[in-house]
Amino acid sequence: MILVTGATGNIGAELVRTLSERGEQVRALVRDQAKAAFAPGVEAVTGDLNRPETLTDALDGVHGLFLLPGYNDLSDLLERAKKAGVHRVALLSSGSAALQDMDNAVSRYMTLSEQAVRASELSWTFLRPRSFMSNALRWLPQLAVGDVVRVQFPGVRVGAIDPADIAAVAAAALVEGELDGQVLELTGPQALRPADQIAVLAAVLDRPLVAHELSDEETEAELAATMPREYVDAFLSFFVDGTLDEATLHPTVEQVTGRPPRTFEQWANAHAAAFAPKAH
Numbered sequence: 001m002i003l004v005t006g007a008t009g010n011i012g013a014e015l016v017r018t019l020s021e022r023g024e025q026v027r028a029l030v031r032d033q034a035k036a037a038f039a040p041g042v043e044a045v046t047g048d049l050n051r052p053e054t055l056t057d058a059l060d061g062v063h064g065l066f067l068l069p070g071y072n073d074l075s076d077l078l079e080r081a082k083k084a085g086v087h088r089v090a091l092l093s094s095g096s097a098a099l100q101d102m103d104n105a106v107s108r109y110m111t112l113s114e115q116a117v118r119a120s121e122l123s124w125t126f127l128r129p130r131s132f133m134s135n136a137l138r139w140l141p142q143l144a145v146g147d148v149v150r151v152q153f154p155g156v157r158v159g160a161i162d163p164a165d166i167a168a169v170a171a172a173a174l175v176e177g178e179l180d181g182q183v184l185e186l187t188g189p190q191a192l193r194p195a196d197q198i199a200v201l202a203a204v205l206d207r208p209l210v211a212h213e214l215s216d217e218e219t220e221a222e223l224a225a226t227m228p229r230e231y232v233d234a235f236l237s238f239f240v241d242g243t244l245d246e247a248t249l250h251p252t253v254e255q256v257t258g259r260p261p262r263t264f265e266q267w268a269n270a271h272a273a274a275f276a277p278k279a280h
């Protein structure tokens with residue numbers, strides 16, 4: 001049995017599907033049963049990662065665990081997992097874990113999560129994806145009302161990755177076990193600027209989309225309106241100060257899965273229905 005946390009999220013939902021298609025026994029962790037819409041045969045179970053004591057049922061009989069980073073007491077959770085018989089963990093981390101920058105809120109929680117898993121003495125694989133292609137869904141509200149899209153950090157190239165490719169690598173790690181002890185840097189096949197992604201979306205959606213490139217000050221103000229200050233500072237550090245390189249591409253997805261990672265165009269075509277038609 002493999003337990004997938006974050007099963008309603010971008011990566012978890014793809015992983016539940018991938019494992020289920022591979023014929024694996026899958027259990028999906030949800031906080032709200034009403035959100036549990038999975039393929040037949042997938043067992044949904046409730047629990048809260050911030051409260052490890054709620055995971056007893058979820059962990060029962062599990063040998064492989066897909067784990068999201070950053071929750072309150074991962075050490076307690078991992079101790080419970082070990083006692084329940086979990087053998088292997090695939091941890092969703094990010095490239096910022098490599099920085100081990102404890103003054104950066106994002107790098108800090110990724111670093112602490114990796115440290116907790118290493119200390120657990122379970123077998124582990126760390127998945128360090130760069131930004132997800134699904135982050136483009138944050139433009140949906142703008143796309144619903146017009147063709148101009150305000151883009152943050154316009155000069156930054158990112159080797160964004162399709163969540164389905166992260167899930168494919170996670171499935172290989174959890175099922176095959178040949179990736180134990182590996183730290184996997186995961187990217188897509190191209191390093192694109194936000195305006196390049198908008199150009200791809202314009203072609204896929206057949207709309208005259210225009211990227212309106214925000215200054216660093218405008219980007220900071222937008223971020224500050226949507227997240228706590230320490231995360232604003234973290235992203236400014238990554239993409240204005242340039243502490244995080246997300247542009248360098250890595251061959252890992254193809255090495256693990258035997259096929260190239262999906263392009264942003266492929267992701268956009270697969271998710272075109274999610275982009276609501278323009279309101280008139």
Ligand SMILES: NC(=O)c1ccc[n+]([C@@H]2O[C@H](COP(=O)([O-])OP(=O)(O)OC[C@H]3O[C@@H](n4cnc5c(N)ncnc54)[C@H](OP(=O)(O)O)[C@@H]3O)[C@@H](O)[C@H]2O)c1
Binds near residue numbers: 006093094
């Ligand atoms: N976006 C990026 O570019 C990027 C890049 C690298 C790493 N990451 C990391 O990737 C992680 C997940 O990304 P994602 O896009 O899959 O996220 P997502 O789509 O927002 O999904 C988050 C998932 O976590 C679940 N969840 C939230 N709080 C929980 C809790 N207390 N207990 C149990 N489940 C909880 C949510 O379930 P509900 O349905 O109950 O809300 C949801 O299934 C994040 O931790 C992020 O740090 C993101």
